[in-house]
Amino acid sequence: MALIVQKFGGTSVATTDRIKNVAKRVARWKAQGHDIIVVPSAMSGETNRLIGLAREISANPDPRELDVIASTGEQVTIALLAMAMHEEGLQAKSYTGAQVRVLTDSTFTKARILQIDDERIRRDLAEGHVVVVAGFQGADENGNITTLGRGGSDTSAVALAAALKADECQIYTDVDGVYTTDPRVVPEARKLDTITFEEMLEMASLGSKVLQIRSVEFAGKYKVKLRVLSSFEDEGEGTLITVEEDKTMEQPIISGIAFNRDEAKLTILGVPDRPGIAYQILGPIADANIDVDMIIQNVGHDGSTDFSFTVNRADYNRALEVLKETATRMNARGVAGDNKTCKVSAVGVGMRSHPGIASKMFNALGAEGINIQMISTSEIKISVVIEEKYLELAVRVLHKAFGLEKAD
Amino acid sequence: MALIVQKFGGTSVATTDRIKNVAKRVARWKAQGHDIIVVPSAMSGETNRLIGLAREISANPDPRELDVIASTGEQVTIALLAMAMHEEGLQAKSYTGAQVRVLTDSTFTKARILQIDDERIRRDLAEGHVVVVAGFQGADENGNITTLGRGGSDTSAVALAAALKADECQIYTDVDGVYTTDPRVVPEARKLDTITFEEMLEMASLGSKVLQIRSVEFAGKYKVKLRVLSSFEDEGEGTLITVEEDKTMEQPIISGIAFNRDEAKLTILGVPDRPGIAYQILGPIADANIDVDMIIQNVGHDGSTDFSFTVNRADYNRALEVLKETATRMNARGVAGDNKTCKVSAVGVGMRSHPGIASKMFNALGAEGINIQMISTSEIKISVVIEEKYLELAVRVLHKAFGLEKAD
Numbered sequence: 001m002a003l004i005v006q007k008f009g010g011t012s013v014a015t016t017d018r019i020k021n022v023a024k025r026v027a028r029w030k031a032q033g034h035d036i037i038v039v040p041s042a043m044s045g046e047t048n049r050l051i052g053l054a055r056e057i058s059a060n061p062d063p064r065e066l067d068v069i070a071s072t073g074e075q076v077t078i079a080l081l082a083m084a085m086h087e088e089g090l091q092a093k094s095y096t097g098a099q100v101r102v103l104t105d106s107t108f109t110k111a112r113i114l115q116i117d118d119e120r121i122r123r124d125l126a127e128g129h130v131v132v133v134a135g136f137q138g139a140d141e142n143g144n145i146t147t148l149g150r151g152g153s154d155t156s157a158v159a160l161a162a163a164l165k166a167d168e169c170q171i172y173t174d175v176d177g178v179y180t181t182d183p184r185v186v187p188e189a190r191k192l193d194t195i196t197f198e199e200m201l202e203m204a205s206l207g208s209k210v211l212q213i214r215s216v217e218f219a220g221k222y223k224v225k226l227r228v229l230s231s232f233e234d235e236g237e238g239t240l241i242t243v244e245e246d247k248t249m250e251q252p253i254i255s256g257i258a259f260n261r262d263e264a265k266l267t268i269l270g271v272p273d274r275p276g277i278a279y280q281i282l283g284p285i286a287d288a289n290i291d292v293d294m295i296i297q298n299v300g301h302d303g304s305t306d307f308s309f310t311v312n313r314a315d316y317n318r319a320l321e322v323l324k325e326t327a328t329r330m331n332a333r334g335v336a337g338d339n340k341t342c343k344v345s346a347v348g349v350g351m352r353s354h355p356g357i358a359s360k361m362f363n364a365l366g367a368e369g370i371n372i373q374m375i376s377t378s379e380i381k382i383s384v385v386i387e388e389k390y391l392e393l394a395v396r397v398l399h400k401a402f403g404l405e406k407a408d
Numbered sequence: 409m410a411l412i413v414q415k416f417g418g419t420s421v422a423t424t425d426r427i428k429n430v431a432k433r434v435a436r437w438k439a440q441g442h443d444i445i446v447v448p449s450a451m452s453g454e455t456n457r458l459i460g461l462a463r464e465i466s467a468n469p470d471p472r473e474l475d476v477i478a479s480t481g482e483q484v485t486i487a488l489l490a491m492a493m494h495e496e497g498l499q500a501k502s503y504t505g506a507q508v509r510v511l512t513d514s515t516f517t518k519a520r521i522l523q524i525d526d527e528r529i530r531r532d533l534a535e536g537h538v539v540v541v542a543g544f545q546g547a548d549e550n551g552n553i554t555t556l557g558r559g560g561s562d563t564s565a566v567a568l569a570a571a572l573k574a575d576e577c578q579i580y581t582d583v584d585g586v587y588t589t590d591p592r593v594v595p596e597a598r599k600l601d602t603i604t605f606e607e608m609l610e611m612a613s614l615g616s617k618v619l620q621i622r623s624v625e626f627a628g629k630y631k632v633k634l635r636v637l638s639s640f641e642d643e644g645e646g647t648l649i650t651v652e653e654d655k656t657m658e659q660p661i662i663s664g665i666a667f668n669r670d671e672a673k674l675t676i677l678g679v680p681d682r683p684g685i686a687y688q689i690l691g692p693i694a695d696a697n698i699d700v701d702m703i704i705q706n707v708g709h710d711g712s713t714d715f716s717f718t719v720n721r722a723d724y725n726r727a728l729e730v731l732k733e734t735a736t737r738m739n740a741r742g743v744a745g746d747n748k749t750c751k752v753s754a755v756g757v758g759m760r761s762h763p764g765i766a767s768k769m770f771n772a773l774g775a776e777g778i779n780i781q782m783i784s785t786s787e788i789k790i791s792v793v794i795e796e797k798y799l800e801l802a803v804r805v806l807h808k809a810f811g812l813e814k815a816d
Binding site for chain 1: 424427428458461462464465466469470472473474476477479480483484486487488490491492494495501502504506507551552553
């Protein structure tokens with residue numbers, strides 16, 4: 001008998017029929033003798049509908065009030081789920097974040113969980129109840145309703161699993177696990193049985209949007225056993241996200257190929273090569289509320305250097321404008337940009353102990369005539385920026401080069 | 409400067425545009441220096457949509473969970489209203505019933521308010537905020553979310569006005585006040601400037617559905633000054649609901665003509681005239697969850713009597729079946745019924761001191777050839793059951809007979 005937290009995303013509870021299916025699934029787990037805590041998201045589309053109402057009232061709605069309205073989405077789902085469980089013959093009780101209570105800071109619309117009071121939940125579990133807790137929400141110390149931001153239900157589930165020392169936190173979603181890359185690009189992409197937290201973080205931040213990144217950090221920090229599963233299939237073990245040591249010795253060097261289509265590249269040419277220029281260039285970009293992804297500065301010569309970075313494609317035009325002003329001010333040689341680029345990354349903890357991964361990657365791309373425009377590396381990831389038109393080709397080539405289509 | 413509670417019904421907040429209008433109206437009151445507490449209902453249709461979702465899950469949903477879902481309707485409106493007030497340059501803060509807190513008993517779906525903690529509201533008012541409190545809801549002593557049942561937002565508003573000793577509780581609705589009768593039946597119907605709580609109770613229970621009856625009882629008990637106003641018109645004083653002593657000496661004898669179309673009549677004939685028969689007849693009706701309205705038992709002769717009562721027309725067939733079984737068991741002479749009847753009532757505190765009202769009423773009806781099937785009277789009301797086809801005629805005739813079309 002185990003204590004399991006099960007999180008169901010918006011598509012898994014999108015209709016009352018799907019909610020009934022979730023209840024049936026929970027009933028099967030319960031019948032095996034497990035204690036179950038269920039954390040649902042809002043029915044898909046509901047959060048957008050609610051925020052749409054707010055935007056009809058105000059272009060810039062008050063964050064405190066936005067949380068009051070947004071939190072109702074999950075509140076509806078918890079009650080419907082509890083009712084559906086009653087129909088399955090289960091005892092079940094629902095709680096909002098404020099009721100449990102999930103104590104957060106007061107950063108409305110993107111609050112952080114500080115503490116979870118497990119007393120009420122433990123009492124209900126002991127009495128045989130399935131406990132249904134609204135994801136995405138909590139309350140601050142003054143009782144104000146808060147939300148955790150988009151994808152926050154994953155974080156709620158992991159935080160509950162950590163607070164209650166659950167044996168496993170299962171994230172049910174519309175895919176059946178984490179893949180070596182997007183199967184729509186590479187049909188041979190293979191579901192991974194395990195992936196480490198660090199790899200998952202790199203995969204998620206690079207565009208494999210299976211799990212909310214904060215929840216993965218949280219799970220890693222509190223050593224919560226996290227599993228991604230499909231809510232539409234009854235079979236399958238999904239993908240288990242583990243701490244590195246849990247992986248077998250025979251781990252693959254590369255776990256997956258991630259990519260991001262929305263990357264735009266900007267370069268400021270011939271700026272003086274002296275301390276402080278990175279801040280002079282990126283300060284105005286940050287002031288314009290533009291997030292920067294990759295940053296590259298190469299060795300200078302003749303006292304000047306070129307400085308490049310990438311931004312989300314939607315921010316490209318604004319970023320270019322800001323950069324032109326900076327170039328004038330810094331007396332730079334000029335500015336260049338390209339919004340027809342993309343980023344492809346190889347991710348794997350194995351590369352720490354296996355040199356030569358980078359050259360294997362560059363060689364594979366070069367053999368197909370794909371020019372590499374920028375390179376950035378971390379401990380467990382190598383990213384390249386290339387022309388957008390080569391994206392699918394590059395992902396397929398790298399997937400094959402690292403043998404990812406083969407079973408472990 | 410006064411403290412005013414303003415309640416806005418579902419049609420008044422049915423769209424974001426109407427919510428903006430409510431905010432503008434509140435801003436005008438605030439500009440006059442008043443302290444304002446606003447109590448909105450859910451956007452019209454929303455509560456039905458939510459309960460519809462619950463019914464898709466379960467034919468008989470758990471009341472505790474039903475309240476969790478139903479309470480979200482008002483939670484959405486309070487946040488939207490607060491945002492709309494911010495757009496008008498007001499300070500405003502929203503609270504759910506549980507946050508304020510509105511303490512209720514644990515009778516889910518029809519809880520009763522026990523106490524309201526006014527500390528948070530008073531602090532916000534002192535700081536210049538408009539305080540927006542969700543109607544229809546509260547929380548029990550264990551923090552479970554409760555709702556007060558249909559029309560409960562009126563009760564929330566009155567209870568807040570009582571707890572905070574407000575100068576006035578204004579109920580904004582889609583009519584501009586209480587009328588002498590339904591203007592759709594009698595075009596000459598006149599808006600009343602004042603009506604007493606007792607008259608209002610009789611009018612409301614008889615089918616003039618302007619105010620929820622429990623809120624009127626509550627207002628009467630706690631001497632809350634209650635006013636019904638239109639939320640779609642900027643002019644007008646509405647109708648003030650007063651304790652009797654406030655009315656001028658020149659009060660009209662009859663304040664209004666109420667009617668109820670959904671009345672069905674049943675009679676059990678020739679039952680033994682002995683103690684306990686009322687219970688023997690009505691016990692099984694109550695057990696079948698059928699509400700009884702009028703009850704008439706006339707003097708018996710030859711040791712037997714006839715016993716009549718009315719029920720809502722929707723319950724007629726079931727009630728008739730139950731009554732037939734009772735008749736067999738009691739060895740009664742038979743059973744009769746008619747579901748083509750209606751009830752018309754004259755209401756007015758003045759009739760206490762003016763004898764002859766009943767005969768004037770019967771005379772007016774008789775002159776039009778309208779046969780009276782049943783009569784029931786209270787201190788301030790006379791009701792008759794007549795054939796349904798005469799309803800409009802009877803209402804017009806009585807409205808004219810008591811001179812209601814004339815201004816006070």
